[in-house]
Amino acid sequence: MPRQLEVGVVALGLPKCYKPSGGSATMIGCAVAENGDLQHSFVFIQETIERYRSHTRIHNTPTTSESAENTQRLKEEVENMMKRIDLLEISKRKLLGGGLGSCSIDELQRMEQQLDRSITKIRVKKAEVFEEQIDQLKEKEKTLFAENTRLSEKYGSYSSQQAKKDDRKNIAEAEPILDVETELFIGLPATRTR
Known part of the structure; x- marks a missing residue:
């Protein structure tokens, strides 16, 4: 059930409020003073909305x-x-x-020209795509090189020590192992005995 509204209207500086009684439809009360006589007017909002809708339908229908x-x-x-x-x-x-x-021959020539233009556009677009891919790969190469340099600097001392150990190990593995007997004698060579 819609609420009833209580409306105050200022007429000639005097506010007047009215609350309409009865009825379930929403009404607005209005007090208007004309020539010293106070007149009351109640308007049903729903009726006003319906009149507006019917009026706009009449004037807006083609x-x-x-x-x-x-x-x-x-x-x-x-x-x-x-x-x-x-x-x-x-x-x-x-x-x-x-x-x-x-x-006709003219139509065939036009189609040939159209196909040539289309192929040219496709080749240009393909070249642009390849250039973009090359640029992206170059950027990726720069990024990877910078990261490699950073990692080399970070782990440089460790890797150089490890490289020296690996070099010594590789040299030792590369030389053939010879059994050499060395004896040390102190004294004259004639006094040596075996």
Whole structure:
């Protein structure tokens, strides 16, 4: 159930409030002073809204001639679109190689020029894509090189010590092992005995 509104209206500097009684519809009370006489007026909001809606429907509904014109215009647009679609389908078939026997030499030359332009555009686009990929790979190379340098500096002392150990180990492994007996004698060579 809608609430009833209590409305105050200032008329000639005197506020007057009225709360309408009875009825479930929402009403607005208004006090207006004319020539010293106070007049009260209550308005049902729902009725006002309905009057507004009916009034706007009457003035906003298109006339039959306007709707007929709109319908005719839309039909013409549909016909034009259908013609364009048919022409595009015929052109597509011809470009794909179908129905070329019925084409004149001029049409064939135009199609050849159109295909040449299309191929040129495709090659240019392909070259642009390849250049972008090359640029991206170069950037990635720079990033990886910088990271490699940073890691080399970070682990440089450790790796250089490890490299020296590995070098010594590799040298030792590379030389053949010879059994050499060395004896140390102190004294004259003649006094040596075995």
